[in-house]
Amino acid sequence: MTDRPVRTRYAPSPTGNPHVGNIRSALFSWAFARARDGQFLLRIEDTDRNRYVEGAVEAILESLRWLGIDWDEGPDVGGPKGPYFQSQRLPLYREAAERLIEAGRAYRCFCTPERLDALRASQAAAKQPPGYDRRCRGILPEEAAARAKDEPFVVRFAMVLEGSTVLEDVIRGQVVFENALQDDFVVLKSDGYPTYHLAVVVDDTAMEVSHCIRGDEWISSAPKHIQLYEALGWQQPTWAHLPLILGPDHKKLSKRSGDTALLDYRDRGYLPEAMVNFLAFLGWSLDDHTTILGVEDLKRHFDLSRVVPNPAVFDIERLNFLNGHYIRAMDGERWVQLVAEWADRGLPASVPRPLDERVIRAAAPLLRERVTVLGEVAGLVEFLFTYDAPAYDTALLVERIGDAAVAVRVLDEALVRLDAIPEGEWSTPAVEAALRGLEEPLGMKLRKFIPVLYVAVMGRPTGIPLFDSIGILGRERTLARLRAARARLG
Numbered sequence: 046m047t048d049r050p051v052r053t054r055y056a057p058s059p060t061g062n063p064h065v066g067n068i069r070s071a072l073f074s075w076a077f078a079r080a081r082d083g084q085f086l087l088r089i090e091d092t093d094r095n096r097y098v099e100g101a102v103e104a105i106l107e108s109l110r111w112l113g114i115d116w117d118e119g120p121d122v123g124g125p126k127g128p129y130f131q132s133q134r135l136p137l138y139r140e141a142a143e144r145l146i147e148a149g150r151a152y153r154c155f156c157t158p159e160r161l162d163a164l165r166a167s168q169a170a171a172k173q174p175p176g177y178d179r180r181c182r183g184i185l186p187e188e189a190a191a192r193a194k195d196e197p198f199v200v201r202f203a204m205v206l207e208g209s210t211v212l213e214d215v216i217r218g219q220v221v222f223e224n225a226l227q228d229d230f231v232v233l234k235s236d237g238y239p240t241y242h243l244a245v246v247v248d249d250t251a252m253e254v255s256h257c258i259r260g261d262e263w264i265s266s267a268p269k270h271i272q273l274y275e276a277l278g279w280q281q282p283t284w285a286h287l288p289l290i291l292g293p294d295h296k297k298l299s300k301r302s303g304d305t306a307l308l309d310y311r312d313r314g315y316l317p318e319a320m321v322n323f324l325a326f327l328g329w330s331l332d333d334h335t336t337i338l339g340v341e342d343l344k345r346h347f348d349l350s351r352v353v354p355n356p357a358v359f360d361i362e363r364l365n366f367l368n369g370h371y372i373r374a375m376d377g378e379r380w381v382q383l384v385a386e387w388a389d390r391g392l393p394a395s396v397p398r399p400l401d402e403r404v405i406r407a408a409a410p411l412l413r414e415r416v417t418v419l420g421e422v423a424g425l426v427e428f429l430f431t432y433d434a435p436a437y438d439t440a441l442l443v444e445r446i447g448d449a450a451v452a453v454r455v456l457d458e459a460l461v462r463l464d465a466i467p468e469g470e471w472s473t474p475a476v477e478a479a480l481r482g483l484e485e486p487l488g489m490k491l492r493k494f495i496p497v498l499y500v501a502v503m504g505r506p507t508g509i510p511l512f513d514s515i516g517i518l519g520r521e522r523t524l525a526r527l528r529a530a531r532a533r534l535g
């Protein structure tokens with residue numbers, strides 16, 4: 046099976062904005078193809094017309110592009126095995142269904158939705174597993190062909206009834222499915238559209254996919270697919286079912302535990318390299334110690350042999366750590382550009398644009414250590430772009446220090462010391478010396494009283510380093526803010 050040229054695919058259904066777990070499948074398929082000098086295909090599985098969501102295809106392409114996942118063939122770039130939308134490949138599925146019918150491996154089923162509902166209800170009442178009772182499997186082919194002229198029907202696959210179907214999975218090993226438990230599933234719906242099961246087998250074959258790498262949720266469909274391959278006389282791909290992704294509570298990943306659209310992470314200010322690094326380790330590892338891995342290394346070294354079958358845990362703290370790591374590791378100029386972009390995006394419309402580039406450049410290095418996601422940037426720099434401090438609650442001035450009278454003293458002393466610095470000598474070191482000089486007259490440590498000054502200057506009790514911030518803010522605005530805070534306390 047593995048002697049074929051490597052061709053893998055990502056085959057999403059356009060049912061919405063792809064979630065992180067789903068994109069992990071794309072990443073692994075892609076990295077595997079790249080590591081083997083193979084090809085990676087993108088195929089849109091849009092045969093379920095009820096679940097089609099407008100804009101989903103664009104979101105899929107955008108998600109992949111954001112992570113730097115490129116495809117050799119696909120809906121936008123075309124390729125020799127196209128079209129890459131299943132809805133444009135209907136004749137191929139119909140042909141395969143016909144072949145199956147002729148070979149006696151599929152049959153037309155005329156059961157009405159009402160009958161199937163009643164069947165399901167009686168099975169549920171009798172505590173039997175749901176499934177089609179194969180009533181139409183016995184209809185003679187000629188009779189079925191005649192009825193098909195004026196009765197609606199679906200085409201069902203005639204599963205092998207005895208024995209077992211064996212999945213050879215490179216990640217899971219051998220998985221055995223009892224045929225007696227399998228259902229005669231639908232391959233072609235009454236509207237002429239195929240189900241996923243038929244379409245995936247037809248297309249993976251026609252597109253010469255060598256490795257079917259997909260999420261664990263499809264493993265129960267594997268016996269259907271294997272039997273389809275056998276019935277059609279086609280070569281199976283190498284199967285690889287990727288491990289489940291669980292939340293930190295070891296329960297199925299949910300929206301609350303982080304399973305949201307990939308692009309939401311982008312919009313909250315995660316970096317693509319952090320996301321790639323994070324997703325790569327959801328079920329795979331390079332070796333026993335590497336935790337930081339760039340996309341180039343992933344492309345070079347990814348292998349299915351190091352994907353483990355047991356579930357991976359989606360730990361947002363890990364992603365946060367990686368994002369912070371990549372923020373600190375990136376080139377300084379790129380960081381400045383990101384700060385500019387995220388400040389512009391997040392600051393209120395009342396702040397005049399364009400933002401002063403000198404201020405951005407001065408603030409950027411101060412932000413590096415403080416920022417986990419880029420969405421935090423605007424809140425941290427807002428005070429540098431306004432004349433007054435951003436709005437805050439007066440109580441915040443007192444909250445940390447605990448006593449309004451003490452807060453007043455802090456502000457008074459700070460005003461005296463800072464006012465004594467002449468305009469031409471205003472600098473971070475001068476500010477620092479002045480404020481450290483307050484420890485003695487106030488009789489307390491800097492870290493004790495500094496929150497009062499933070500609130501007065503920034504409108505928040507913590508933020509980017511204060512001395513540098515006051516250095517950037519300048520004499521006039523700083524003194525005005527301290528006086529305003531002092532006035533608030535009466």
Ligand code: GLU
Binds near residue numbers: 055056057058259263
């Ligand atoms: N269309 C399926 C999905 O949305 C594809 C599964 C597969 O990779 O075969 O997940």
